[in-house]
Amino acid sequence: MSELLVVEDLTVTFPTTRGLVDVVKDVSFTVGRDETVGIVGESGSGKSMTSLAIMGLLPRGAVTRGSIRLNGVELLGRTDRQMRAIRGEQASMIFQDPLSSLNPYYTVGLQIEEMYRAHRGGSRKAAGKVVAEALAQVGIPEPDRRAGYYPHQFSGGQRQRIMIAMALVCSPALLIADEPTTALDVTVQAQILRLLAGLQKETGTGMVFVTHDLAVISSIAARVLVMCQGEQVEYGTAEQVFSEPRHEYTRMLLESIPRIDDEVVS
């Protein structure tokens, strides 16, 4: 099976007042078709920068080295115009806070529709049908009517469902989910995780799942990459990493998860 995404020796450098800083250092991993790879790390570990680098959405001034290949095509060094054809069409992304990630001034229908039409063209009417289908797919009731609602009229979990519907509307090969459940309640978190896992199986999309939460990762990812201060400290199957962590940092992360069998210290 050929790999969907191959990241090799990815380094991201930022100019700061204290000189050049590597926020991502020599990170390598692969994502197979319909596989989920988790990237774990604390905030500032470089995991979000890695996902933004794949999308070509790094802030101005960032310099990237190494190689990112999607379906065998090199992404680094492409012009913004070339990257636009890939964003949303072949690789799309969902973010941590669905409320601020949706534009409050436009209906969710329009925000999904504009993405579909940017890549596939077609009439607004035809796009409207696709939008309703996409919303139905992620479990939004009355999708035709709800497409005309504004983001603030939905609950947090529904907003993330809408983000997922938007990300998948062009059936991309790769979905990057950057802390998609962090801002949500625990019960809603589980629903969203189930939805993502189900949709992934159904559509055969490869997924990069970024989180600081090892418990979440263990339930969704087959392979795990652990990052610390921009460096890749561990990479392997979820089982390997969790059962026999090789790195001190991973052990620390694992220990910080509260477990039911922990004795209550009074």
Add this chain to the structure above:
Amino acid sequence: MARYLAGRIAGLVLILFMVCLFTYLIFFKLSPDPAVMICGKTCTPERILQIRTLLGLDQPFFTQFWDFLSGLFAGRDYGSGANLIHCPAPCLGYSFQTSQSVWEMILDRLPVSATVAVGAAVLWLVIGIGAGLLSAVREGTWWDRTTMGLALGGASIPNYVLALALQYVLVVKLQILPFPSAVAFSDGPLLWLQSYLMPWIVLATGYACLYARLTRANVIDTLAENFMRTARSKGLAPVLTMRRHALRPALTPITTIFGMDFAALLGGALITETVFGLNGVGKMAADSIAKNDQPVIMAVTLLAAFFVVVGNVVVDLVYTGLDPRVRIR
């Protein structure tokens, strides 16, 4: 919606009533006897008494105030018998100086003030928002720094200083423009344009600088929003991303400020109109104050307050149409 509007209008009427009462009270208490003033230098005590009775100045304060208020809505009569003068519905009284109906004076001069306000508003919106946008997009470049420096400078020039400086350069030295005078559009469009050009520039400068800074700050804040990152991650064309996703959120708050500024200007640009000798409401206010013409002072104060409070309500209504998050309960 109807309840909301009713509430807003009640509040509006209350504030206008307070402005009325306050203004009337201050001029009733502070001013010298208007009868003496109207009468002039050669005056007999009988004549003064006559005028007092005619204007109702011999009545207690609240009777006078009530007469004024009812005159606003129902009109009022001065004197009786053969000397009866009827002042129709929006009755603001008669000028002590010229005996003209104050309402007609306002109707006469409002178009001039509106012309000044509209022209200046167009100028400052185009220049201010345009410069602010360019600055935001080119944040940190020499263009941005120069524009923002100029904006700080422009906002610091008192408008009468700017007016005189412009007049000196454009009229006296370069002789590009004629000496400013009140010209109607029917006197010839070119002359009309020339005579309004300086007032527009003078009035627009301060606002343009303010709006440039405001626009820049709003656009920069919006560009940093998460939904802008989403829009880019969707592969939208940059023009669409900018126009649809950045501009509307960035410019919507500015409509509020614009509404208030514009409403305030309709009540007369006092200094600009005075300096350029334009016969607008602002100049009328200045003249009436200089001559202590109470009915006119009262009227211009009320008119300006009216524009401000009505502007406030209109802005709120417009805003609910522009920002879907704000809905009237």
Add this chain to the structure above:
Amino acid sequence: MTTAAPSRDAKAGPGAGTPGVPATSGRRIAGALLHDWAAVLSTGFLALVVLMAVCAPLITALTGHGPNDFDAAAIDTNLGGLPRGSLGGVSAEHLFGVEPQNGRDVFARIMYGARVSFLIAISATVLTTLLGVVFGMLAGFYGGWADQVISRVMDFLMAFPSLIFMIAILSSLPSGNRAVLLVVVISVFGWPYLARVVRGQTLTLVNREFVEAARASGASTGALVFKEILPNLRSSLIVMTTLAVPGYIGTEAGLSFLGVGVTPPTPSWGQMIASSVSWYAVDPMYFAIPGLFLFLTVLSLTVLGDRIRAVTDAGEAS
């Protein structure tokens, strides 16, 4: 339980150890401003103007031309009283030239005018800040009917066409002490703009954890207001007051320009500009000098306020 309530929040950054002390200290602001040439230049110009205002009697004693001394030798009666010499009579004797017709020394009048401008603007700023903080905090802290009443009064004052009204009041009031009247009238119409901001910030502060913690631990109302809320308003108050001073200098000059400010012969910049209106075509210097001083003073204060805001904003974001 310990009394160390967390100050502000995680944003406060270094130096946030002591309760209630904002991250923006005067020293840090001053340090940051020293690296900004525009701020340094502005401060320099303002220092010069203030020095001129303070030392005005001393300097005029040295030059020998008081603000109200006529100098018939400096004007040309044949030319309708225009100053002799070019540039409005600028010479070693009269640094900024003389007024047409009476030959009063413009330099001396600028210095004395600066006294009037600064005195009125600073007094008005102090008074508006006082009123704004007291009423804004009352409204924000107590809420309920206190908030209702204060908010209505603010709406009412802000609906007033303040310029028209200020002129009307000032022109109908007996002359008395014009400077005091100006300060009072400017402040009465000025405080709501500050109070509105203070009210909003107090409202959010009252519900913040550290204020609730202090309240729960039995702090008195006075302690809450002075130890928890007021220190947190400090940075925005600094910014608002620095930006209020140039605003009021402009207002005072505007009112004097319209003839309702300080009464002659007391000099004021606005009044000087007003009297130069009929001369500007033949003696532009008479207009340019007070105009330039007014412009540069307002600009310097605005630049300074703007930079202080930038520094305090950056301090809060770090």
